[in-house]
Amino acid sequence: MLEVELKARVDDLGAVRERLHTMRAVFECAVTERDLYLNSPARDFAKTDEALRLREAGGHYTLTYKGSRKTGHPLKAREEIICGIESGETMEKILVALGFRPVAEVRKRREYYHVGDATVTLDSVEGLGEFVEIELDSHAGVPASYLIDLAASLGVTGKPIQDSYLELLEKSRKKG
Amino acid sequence: MLEVELKARVDDLGAVRERLHTMRAVFECAVTERDLYLNSPARDFAKTDEALRLREAGGHYTLTYKGSRKTGHPLKAREEIICGIESGETMEKILVALGFRPVAEVRKRREYYHVGDATVTLDSVEGLGEFVEIELDSHAGVPASYLIDLAASLGVTGKPIQDSYLELLEKSRKKG
Numbered sequence: 026m027l028e029v030e031l032k033a034r035v036d037d038l039g040a041v042r043e044r045l046h047t048m049r050a051v052f053e054c055a056v057t058e059r060d061l062y063l064n065s066p067a068r069d070f071a072k073t074d075e076a077l078r079l080r081e082a083g084g085h086y087t088l089t090y091k092g093s094r095k096t097g098h099p100l101k102a103r104e105e106i107i108c109g110i111e112s113g114e115t116m117e118k119i120l121v122a123l124g125f126r127p128v129a130e131v132r133k134r135r136e137y138y139h140v141g142d143a144t145v146t147l148d149s150v151e152g153l154g155e156f157v158e159i160e161l162d163s164h165a166g167v168p169a170s171y172l173i174d175l176a177a178s179l180g181v182t183g184k185p186i187q188d189s190y191l192e193l194l195e196k197s198r199k200k201g
Numbered sequence: 202m203l204e205v206e207l208k209a210r211v212d213d214l215g216a217v218r219e220r221l222h223t224m225r226a227v228f229e230c231a232v233t234e235r236d237l238y239l240n241s242p243a244r245d246f247a248k249t250d251e252a253l254r255l256r257e258a259g260g261h262y263t264l265t266y267k268g269s270r271k272t273g274h275p276l277k278a279r280e281e282i283i284c285g286i287e288s289g290e291t292m293e294k295i296l297v298a299l300g301f302r303p304v305a306e307v308r309k310r311r312e313y314y315h316v317g318d319a320t321v322t323l324d325s326v327e328g329l330g331e332f333v334e335i336e337l338d339s340h341a342g343v344p345a346s347y348l349i350d351l352a353a354s355l356g357v358t359g360k361p362i363q364d365s366y367l368e369l370l371e372k373s374r375k376k377g
């Protein structure tokens with residue numbers, strides 16, 4: 026699956042939440058997500074622009090591979106493969122035995138909303154701040170401009186961010 | 202978890218099945234298991250004596266890492282980490298994206314029985330023949346000789362095999 030999303034920093038998630046209500050967005054759930062990122066023994070994902078992520082969200086676990094970002098795309102677009110797993114702890118043990126190394130953890134509170142052809146998430150990321158992500162539910166015939174227009178309707182006017190939360194955290198640590 | 206097992210080739214699974222009934226073994230289930238073995242991009246598992254296995258059995262999927270065999274142990278003993286997964290096909294895609302390569306497939310019909318402190322499986326392996334595996338359910342205070350005595354009671358008198366089915370298949374292919 027190709028993931029296409031628009032992500033931007035916001036000052037006030039409350040204002041976006043109000044606009045979502047006005048637009049009759051459907052609230053799905055609010056969860057605390059704990060993401061553990063791992064690096065490969067075979068290549069450096071920071072250089073190849075890949076990512077391997079173990080996520081725990083509301084007692085459910087997933088393993089996700091993200092490919093390198095497509096250059097030339099107006100928004101953030103990358104291959105994404107997600108598999109549900111029974112236990113994050115056991116999968117981490119398998120990955121560590123295979124030579125993968127945990128490199129960073131990202132924790133956030135996330136609210137999921139559905140509006141039109143997109144999923145909108147309101148994120149409070151530990152140590153980073155507040156963000157809105159807008160992702161197309163399907164890519165059939167929906168232009169990237171749809172996301173940009175939707176962002177404007179929600180009052181999300183900040184510059185689209187290509188960096189992942191992991192990269193933003195690493196950059197803020199280096200500045201630290 | 203440390204897996205300790207005794208595996209031997211048999212001429213007639215039916216005779217072992219009869220002995221299991223006489224010993225009041227509890228039959229659990231019979232399933233067709235399809236095992237896909239993958240090799241690592243970071244090291245050659247054939248040399249390090251490790252294994253990574255994706256198993257499909259009765260619609261359920263697991264990912265298993267097996268560490269190198271403990272030398273000096275009278276039976277086959279190795280670290281084993283097993284995680285249930287939602288989809289074998291999706292997990293295979295993630296592993297291939299991470300650089301792992303499918304190297305071989307093993308298919309077998311397996312019957313599971315429980316007797317005393319052990320699980321006994323009767324295996325018909327495609328292209329290899331019939332085998333019995335006896336594995337300790339718990340390792341607390343149960344000596345390896347328990348497995349050897351149980352094998353004798355079941356009429357499993359063949360030489361214990363240390364090789365995995367994957368290795369046996371590879372050896373039989375080389376012999377051609």
